[in-house]
Amino acid sequence: MDLELSEEHAALRATVEEFAQKEVAPVIGGFYERAEFPYELVAKMAAMGLFGLPFGEEHGGMGGDYFALCLALEELARVDSSVAITLEAGVSLGAMPIHRFGTDSQKARWLPQLAAGERLGAFGLTEPGGGTDAGATRTTARLDGDEWVINGSKCFITNSGTDITELVTVTARTAGDEISAIIVPSGTPGFTVSEKYSKVGWSASDTRELFFDDVRVPAENLLGEQGRGYAQFLSILDEGRIAIAALSVGLAQGCVDESVRYAHEREAFGRPIGRYQSIQFQIADMEVRAHTARLAYYAAAAKMLAGKPFKKEAAIAKLVASNAAMDNARTATQVFGGYGFMNEYPVGRFYRDAKILEIGEGTSEVQRMLIARTLGLQ
Known part of the structure; x- marks a missing residue:
C-alpha cells in the first residue's frame, strides 16, 4: 500500500x-x-x-x-x-x-x-422542518404540460444567492412518496432567496433559505430518473463526506500550524511556551488527530476511485475528521490563551468554523448510524 x-x-x-x-x-x-x-x-x-x-x-x-x-x-x-x-x-x-x-x-x-x-451551482435538499430527516421532503413538483411547477422551501443552502450562482438542483415530491431532483436556474420567476444567514462560522461563504412559489421550469430540467432523486443525492452525499473530511483535516492541520508557530513566539516565565511539556503534549495530540483523520479520508478516497463500495469508509472519515477539527480547534484556542479568543488570530476563526463540520452533510450521529448499518446492526 x-x-x-x-x-x-x-x-x-x-x-x-x-x-x-x-x-x-x-x-x-x-x-x-x-x-x-x-x-x-x-x-x-x-x-x-x-x-x-x-x-x-x-x-x-x-x-x-x-x-x-x-x-x-x-x-x-x-x-x-x-x-x-x-x-x-x-x-x-x-x-x-x-x-x-x-x-x-x-x-x-x-x-x-x-x-x-x-x-x-447549489444543492437544495434540507428543509426547515426536516433537517437530518432529508426524506421528509415537503417541497412539491407537479407536471403541467411540459413544465414542472415547484412549491416549497429549502434552508441552509450554500452558494445559492451569490451574483454568480447559476442554478440550484432541488429535491421535490413528484408523486406520493416519490422524490425527484429538478434543476432550477437562478432568476426563474417565483424562485427567491433570503438574505444571508447570520452564522456562527463560515462567515465569508454564502448560505441562504430558498423559496419556490409556483416556479415553472421545463420538463427536461428533471435530473436523472423521476423518483430516484433521493437515492441519487444519497450517493452524492457519500462522495461529499470524503470532501468534508478533507476540509476538516485541513482545519485540524491549520490548528497545528498556528499552535506550533505561536509556541515558538510566545514566552511565559522567561522562555517560549513550546518548551513546556504541557504545551508540547497538547500540540502532539493535535498532530496525531490530524494525521489519523488524513489517513481515514485517503482510505475512503482510494476505495471510491477504485470503484469499490465506500459508504462505511466515507462515514468513518467524516466522523473522525470532523471530531479532529473540533478537538484541535478547542485545543489551539487553549494554547493561545486569551489571544485565541481574539478574531485577529486565525484560531478564533477555526474555532467558530469547526462545529458545523460535525453537522453538515450528515451529523456525527448519522455517520455512526451508517457505520452501524454496514455492520449489520439494523
Whole structure:
C-alpha cells in the first residue's frame, strides 16, 4: 500500500498551499469579519482550474479525479474554511450531480461554466422542518404540460444567492412518496432567496433559505430518473463526506500550524511556551488527530476511485475528521490563551468554523448510524 502522493497530486497540493498562504491568508480575515463573499478569491481559484478538478476536459474540466479536489480542499482549509466550503459545495453539490446524472444536453449546457468556476451551482435538499430527516421532503413538483411547477422551501443552502450562482438542483415530491431532483436556474420567476444567514462560522461563504412559489421550469430540467432523486443525492452525499473530511483535516492541520508557530513566539516565565511539556503534549495530540483523520479520508478516497463500495469508509472519515477539527480547534484556542479568543488570530476563526463540520452533510450521529448499518446492526 503506497500512501505517497503521485507527482501530479503533490504538485497540485503545493500549488494550492502557495495560493492559500499568499493570496487567501492575508485578506480573508477582513472578508470574514464583514461577512462578505470573497468574489476575487473565487475568481482566482477558478482561474487555477480548481472548480474543474474532477471533471473531464470535454466538459471544461481539468481531467483529474475526486482525490485531487480533496487535496485542494485540505490546503485551503488550513488557512480558511469559507473559501474551502465554497469550492466544495460548488463542485461536489453544485456540479457533480449534473456530471453524475445529467443528460448530454444538461451537461453541455451547464457543466462547462460550472467546471470553469465562472458560475456556481447549489444543492437544495434540507428543509426547515426536516433537517437530518432529508426524506421528509415537503417541497412539491407537479407536471403541467411540459413544465414542472415547484412549491416549497429549502434552508441552509450554500452558494445559492451569490451574483454568480447559476442554478440550484432541488429535491421535490413528484408523486406520493416519490422524490425527484429538478434543476432550477437562478432568476426563474417565483424562485427567491433570503438574505444571508447570520452564522456562527463560515462567515465569508454564502448560505441562504430558498423559496419556490409556483416556479415553472421545463420538463427536461428533471435530473436523472423521476423518483430516484433521493437515492441519487444519497450517493452524492457519500462522495461529499470524503470532501468534508478533507476540509476538516485541513482545519485540524491549520490548528497545528498556528499552535506550533505561536509556541515558538510566545514566552511565559522567561522562555517560549513550546518548551513546556504541557504545551508540547497538547500540540502532539493535535498532530496525531490530524494525521489519523488524513489517513481515514485517503482510505475512503482510494476505495471510491477504485470503484469499490465506500459508504462505511466515507462515514468513518467524516466522523473522525470532523471530531479532529473540533478537538484541535478547542485545543489551539487553549494554547493561545486569551489571544485565541481574539478574531485577529486565525484560531478564533477555526474555532467558530469547526462545529458545523460535525453537522453538515450528515451529523456525527448519522455517520455512526451508517457505520452501524454496514455492520449489520439494523
